Amino acid sequence: VSDLEDLRQRMRAFTSERDWEQFHDPKSLLLAIIGEVGELSELFQWLPAADATDLARNDPLKSRVAEEMSDVLLYLVRLADVLDIDLHPAAVAKIEAAGERFTADEVRGTAPAKQ
Amino acid sequence: VSDLEDLRQRMRAFTSERDWEQFHDPKSLLLAIIGEVGELSELFQWLPAADATDLARNDPLKSRVAEEMSDVLLYLVRLADVLDIDLHPAAVAKIEAAGERFTADEVRGTAPAKQ
Amino acid sequence: VSDLEDLRQRMRAFTSERDWEQFHDPKSLLLAIIGEVGELSELFQWLPAADATDLARNDPLKSRVAEEMSDVLLYLVRLADVLDIDLHPAAVAKIEAAGERFTADEVRGTAPAKQ
Amino acid sequence: VSDLEDLRQRMRAFTSERDWEQFHDPKSLLLAIIGEVGELSELFQWLPAADATDLARNDPLKSRVAEEMSDVLLYLVRLADVLDIDLHPAAVAKIEAAGERFTADEVRGTAPAKQ
Numbered sequence: 001v002s003d004l005e006d007l008r009q010r011m012r013a014f015t016s017e018r019d020w021e022q023f024h025d026p027k028s029l030l031l032a033i034i035g036e037v038g039e040l041s042e043l044f045q046w047l048p049a050a051d052a053t054d055l056a057r058n059d060p061l062k063s064r065v066a067e068e069m070s071d072v073l074l075y076l077v078r079l080a081d082v083l084d085i086d087l088h089p090a091a092v093a094k095i096e097a098a099g100e101r102f103t104a105d106e107v108r109g110t111a112p113a114k115q
Numbered sequence: 116v117s118d119l120e121d122l123r124q125r126m127r128a129f130t131s132e133r134d135w136e137q138f139h140d141p142k143s144l145l146l147a148i149i150g151e152v153g154e155l156s157e158l159f160q161w162l163p164a165a166d167a168t169d170l171a172r173n174d175p176l177k178s179r180v181a182e183e184m185s186d187v188l189l190y191l192v193r194l195a196d197v198l199d200i201d202l203h204p205a206a207v208a209k210i211e212a213a214g215e216r217f218t219a220d221e222v223r224g225t226a227p228a229k230q
Numbered sequence: 231v232s233d234l235e236d237l238r239q240r241m242r243a244f245t246s247e248r249d250w251e252q253f254h255d256p257k258s259l260l261l262a263i264i265g266e267v268g269e270l271s272e273l274f275q276w277l278p279a280a281d282a283t284d285l286a287r288n289d290p291l292k293s294r295v296a297e298e299m300s301d302v303l304l305y306l307v308r309l310a311d312v313l314d315i316d317l318h319p320a321a322v323a324k325i326e327a328a329g330e331r332f333t334a335d336e337v338r339g340t341a342p343a344k345q
Numbered sequence: 346v347s348d349l350e351d352l353r354q355r356m357r358a359f360t361s362e363r364d365w366e367q368f369h370d371p372k373s374l375l376l377a378i379i380g381e382v383g384e385l386s387e388l389f390q391w392l393p394a395a396d397a398t399d400l401a402r403n404d405p406l407k408s409r410v411a412e413e414m415s416d417v418l419l420y421l422v423r424l425a426d427v428l429d430i431d432l433h434p435a436a437v438a439k440i441e442a443a444g445e446r447f448t449a450d451e452v453r454g455t456a457p458a459k460q
Contacts, residue, residue, distance in 0.1 A: 040145065045265060050394075066202075087184065104133050111135065146257060286428050292430065306417060339364040
């Protein structure tokens with residue numbers, strides 16, 4: 001079983017055992033994702049940008065970051081399950097579309113500006 | 116190769132081909148995750164909570180939701196790669212810890228309140 | 231002095247007294263805003279949508295919500311100060327532009343869909 | 346009339362004229378706040394941290410940032426109105442509490458770590 005499918009099954013069992021399906025509508029799960037993204041942001045907010053990678057590649061920060069990233073992933077996988085969305089093929093399609101939209105020759109070394 | 120590893124490799128190649136590693140420090144990737152979570156939120160914000168699941172399980176909304184969820188996942192996988200974090204075992208550890216913290220008998224049918 | 235100006239001055243003094251200007255670049259303040267939005271989201275995530283207004287209009291939840299909303303506002307005011315943005319006229323201009331874009335007769339009772 | 350009260354009244358009138366009160370429950374407004382924070386994040390995500398302040402203090406970026414910050418503020422003010430929360434005194438109380446929690450002598454030049 002693939003690892004996203006494994007997480008989907010684990011989250012589904014976790015939820016079912018606690019009778020928590022009633023809380024897992026999309027808007028609530030989205031707020032849960034945001035709560036976890038917020039906790040992840042708090043770990044990085046005051047770090048100098050140039051030091052953040054090194055600091056977060058080592059403990060104690062690395063373990064905390066891994067925990068919060070896991071929470072984001074788990075709620076994302078749970079939302080996908082509730083909506084019957086298969087994340088891996090959807091993500092592959094998205095990266096392939098991005099590859100056609102931003103061809104390497106045109107954007108090399110330049111971040112596309114959002115406006 | 117597992118799903119998450121496949122996405123990690125695809126994002127790494129996509130980034131490298133465009134010479135975009137220079138933009139992928141943790142704080143920047145976090146802002147990118149938030150940008151995509153924001154786009155996902157905009158798809159749901161005005162939907163009645165009771166209808167959101169049904170609406171998002173069908174097109175045209177389902178395709179749009181799958182795209183934005185994919186973007187969140189791809190930037191999350193990319194951040195994990197930059198930080199040398201292996202997401203699947205970290206997420207399994209987190210759900211197992213949650214299972215011990217919130218035992219089914221104690222929390223069945225009740226959402227733990229954040230305070 | 232207006233209330234947004236009062237908060238601007240208080241945050242500026244608070245920051246200066248602690249020699250924290252060095253941490254208040256825009257990307258860091260944005261992550262701080264997201265951290266506080268995340269804490270606010272956690273207060274609401276599992277509440278039934280239909281009960282959330284009543285619950286949050288009364289203590290103990292009301293006080294907690296007011297605290298987290300205050301944190302969001304304070305970091306937003308601080309970011310505006312760092313960027314020399316005057317929030318009140320900017321917000322008035324934005325709502326007036328929205329009024330022209332979404333005329334009452336055209337959108338009455340219908341939430342504009344994001345796509 | 347104070348700045349925040351003026352925005353509150355404008356948002357209330359804007360909402361009422363369009364019969365949009367039905368959409369403005371707390372969870373929906375929170376998702377709207379996050380949508381706008383996401384748009385703000387997209388303006389900054391790929392900017393070098395050291396250049397972000399200068400870039401965002403000048404047009405064309407400054408105008409775009411002011412627009413997105415305004416959207417965040419307007420939805421925050423609207424949520425406060427729905428919940429009958431008076432933001433200015435709440436924010437003053439929060440900053441005064443933070444002043445007691447983080448005394449200048451103890452934290453000067455050091456960002457408190459979140460854990």
